[in-house]
Amino acid sequence: MNAVVAVSGLTRRFGDFVAVDSLSLNVAQGRIFGFLGPNGSGKSTTIRMLCGLLQPSSGSGHVLGLDIMTRYEEIKRRIGYMSQKFSLYDDLTVEENIDFFSGLYGVARARRGARKTWALEMADLGGMRNALTGSLAAGWKQRLALGCAVLHEPDILFLDEPTSGVDPLARRLFWDLIAHMAHAGTTVFVTTHYMDEAEYCDELALIYRGKLIAAGEPGELKRSALSQHIMEVRVARPYDALDAVERSGLVQEAALFGDTLHLTVADAAQARAQLPPWFEHNGFGDVGVEEVMPTMEDVFVGLIEAEDRE
């Protein structure tokens, strides 16, 4: 495999707190790698170590074949990084921000004009090049930050929660841009806690309390990461049924899902046999029970709960 990021046993401690706990993963070239986890699970710490901003406590890692322990300065020249906080200068204009980062990354003189035009077009800011960056709406700021992070055409792009605080339409646009870059050969390493965004990724890793708890392609994760099954039940009074079925002991979990119920069970065949009679008996009439593919959120919540039970 042509691994652009290869990490093994990577650990970072802050005093007694283990922020990242012997993490191992590989990312292939040209892939969109989604790094999922709740807040405080170690996503940003990992990304900072990969970008050479933070020294790992132990373990090893290579980005673009360069050791993150020693050759971080070379890594910095070939990566793009967007930190979690919006990190351009609000008191500089759009164009001044682009020129500044173009200078820092040492974009060749001949390429500078073309890259600026490209960034302005990509961020859809052609008409606002003289606007102060602080006056832009969140979505535009985010796209400008992305533009500035890739002015030097990096081989890999690290994005730390790029879409937090951005409206859904702008988020969709942002992911289109990311897909575009990946298609052109740039590897994208992106963290998020939006489960719907996981669907845009080619590959996912789930991190919880500093530990990797699952990894794989989205479809594969949904099919096989959970040991439980999700049963969708169509029932007349779903709200009343929810309470009753939760107390019945037949299911591990019950949740409202639109006008249906999603019930988590250990054995699908058994559930199919037991559930309809139970609903019938409890006065909910004839119900339809069907196994459905879990959503990413189901998988994620299920895995975290399993982890917590251990």
Next chain:
Amino acid sequence: MTSFSWRRLRALTHKEFLHIRRDPRSLMMAFLMPLILLVLFGYAITMDIDNLNLVVIDHDHSATSRDYVQRYTASGYFTVIAASDDEREARRRLDAGEADIALIIPRHFARDLERGRTVPLQALADGSDANTASIGLGYAEGITNRFNADRLGDVATPPVENRLRVWYNPELKSRWFIIPGLIAVIMTVITALLTSLTVSREWEAGTMEQLISTPVQPLELMLGKMLPYFLIGIFDMLLVVAMAVWVFGVPLNGSLPLLLASGSLFLFGGLGFGIFISTVAKSQLVASQAAMLTTFIPAILLSGFIYAINNMPLPLQVITHLVQARYFVAILKAVFLKAVPPYYLWQEMLFLLLFAIVVFTVAVRKFHKKIR
């Protein structure tokens, strides 16, 4: 390893200039504050005591007593605000703070003098302002000595007569020694305060994290922060020198190049210190307080700018040796007023140079660690 890049330095410097241009607070600090301080210290705060209010209680009402009092007003230091023969008037005026000095001339003043007796003449001073009181009493004593000499002159020549001459500042104008030292105070604000703020602002805003993810080098980052403020510092220095010479009439007797050279050394050290503060204190609030406490206040109180270091208690005198501004104030006063040859100032220059080198090296080291 990535090596030093002029292009990155240029981008950083340009960006810093843009920040300053768009931030009214920095602009004020950089350009308005020197002017305000100049006007404040140039006009409002003066250590010259030449307008003392005098109450005269004359019990004698003779030509001799009037001659004696007239010498006070003629000196130019005193204004008679009240004359009375009721001593309660003297107490009232001193109590009210209207008078600085009260003279009480006894009855038979002229007659006793004629008879060759020593006449006791009381001068009361308002000691709640000790400095004014002691200077006022000094003037009074001088006037009395002169009065005595003139009277004795008829009889005998005095054994010793002082021929006093004040060098460098013949009229002892306090403005002449305050304004040159003020340059050091102003530059302290520009250097430590402004630079420490600009670096800690980047940590607070999160832009520093973005910066250090690029191939930028700590040295470039530091120089990029320092250069704009260095230029502003030199500009401010020239501005204050020009105002000092043309508005306040302070003579610039020494060489301007020497002034600029020592000013550059001082700026370099001060800017390095500002960066150092910001590597330790990452919030703007802490940084500005630290800068105030470690540079601005010592520059005013412990540099010899106004208060003579020789008069301080010994422990404080020892501390002043660590105050960078002390050496620059000494140079400024020497160059402005004394026009001494540069080799007289080699110790001060050497300290400024060493301070700059040490602080800059430590700051680059510290900065590097934080990046990692």
